[in-house]
Amino acid sequence: MAKPKHSPPNGWDRFSITAEIHRQGMTFGELAKRAGITLKTFSQVWTRTNRRAEKAIASFLEVKPDDLWPDRYPIRSARILSSKHADRSASQKAGSHADRKAA
Numbered sequence: 001m002a003k004p005k006h007s008p009p010n011g012w013d014r015f016s017i018t019a020e021i022h023r024q025g026m027t028f029g030e031l032a033k034r035a036g037i038t039l040k041t042f043s044q045v046w047t048r049t050n051r052r053a054e055k056a057i058a059s060f061l062e063v064k065p066d067d068l069w070p071d072r073y074p075i076r077s078a079r080i081l082s083s084k085h086a087d088r089s090a091s092q093k094a095g096s097h098a099d100r101k102a103a
Contacts, residue, residue: 012068014046020061031056 008016021031032042035056045053049072051065058065066073 007067017057017068026060031060
């Protein structure tokens with residue numbers, strides 16, 4: 001494993017990552033095996049976020065995963081607020097009792 005001499009001028013893309021891995025004498029099959037991931041799951045790194053595969057590739061190339069996939073990092077989590085903790089008056093259905101009486 002040798003660190004790439006320089007990053008590609010237009011940033012890392014699928015083809016430059018693949019080329020650098022092959023330049024260093026490694027295959028995706030061997031990287032997947034070392035990471036303990038099936039090749040099929042490992043190869044989905046191009047279309048889906050797979051943190052284990054991303055980390056294995058970045059580790060092999062001795063770069064940060066953020067450099068390889070800048071659109072996937074930093075990790076953001078969706079914040080879904082639960083209505084379980086809200087009071088009943090905050091619900092849209094709270095006033096429905098008055099509507100039922102009118103009908």
